[in-house]
Amino acid sequence: xxxxxxxxxxxxxxxxxxxxxxxxxxxxxxxxxxxxxxxxxxxxxxxxxxxxxxxxxxxxxxxxxxxxxxxxxxxxxxxxxxxxxxxxxxxxxxxxxxxxxxxxxxxxxxxxxxxxxxxxxxxxxxxxxxxxxxxxxxxxxxxxxxxxxx
Numbered sequence: 001x002x003x004x005x006x007x008x009x010x011x012x013x014x015x016x017x018x019x020x021x022x023x024x025x026x027x028x029x030x031x032x033x034x035x036x037x038x039x040x041x042x043x044x045x046x047x048x049x050x051x052x053x054x055x056x057x058x059x060x061x062x063x064x065x066x067x068x069x070x071x072x073x074x075x076x077x078x079x080x081x082x083x084x085x086x087x088x089x090x091x092x093x094x095x096x097x098x099x100x101x102x103x104x105x106x107x108x109x110x111x112x113x114x115x116x117x118x119x120x121x122x123x124x125x126x127x128x129x130x131x132x133x134x135x136x137x138x139x140x141x142x143x144x145x146x147x148x149x150x
Contacts, residue, residue: 088132090150093125105133105144120145 045053049062089107091114096103101118103125114135116125125131125147133144 088134090130090132091144093127093129093131096125096127098124098126103127105131105147114142114144115140116144116147121147123147123149125149 045055046057048054048058089109091105091107093116094104094106094113096116098118103116104113105116106113114133115138116133120133120136120143130150131147132150133147135142136145137143
């Protein structure tokens with residue numbers, strides 16, 4: 001005669017699963033019996049002056065009127081483009097490695113350092129040369145391009 005395929009652990013797991021299902025059904029029935037009917041007023045949430053959700057309505061004395069035109073949904077337009085960046089700037093080459101093909105130029109007016117690549121050169125440059133250059137937006141900031149020796 002063959003043994004039963006049902007082991008003790010399988011039957012125990014099945015009993016636990018059925019017990020859990022029964023408890024879940026009881027809790028569900030209890031919730032239905034104790035519910036108030038799910039009125040819409042009970043489901044409303046309010047936002048307080050700090051942006052937090054609450055179940056109490058906000059205080060009308062703390063209400064602030066906001067002008068619709070002052071709300072900006074998109075990126076604000078640039079009102080003026082700086083002419084300074086359009087013109088040629090003057091500076092001094094602080095570092096340039098010709099074997100690697102890059103270096104840095106210090107602007108003589110603002111003392112800011114700008115990256116320069118060999119592809120942006122018009123004349124060959126070396127360290128401590130006075131140069132004129134234009135700026136272009138690069139991946140990591142402003143880059144000096146169209147660099148000429150003075």
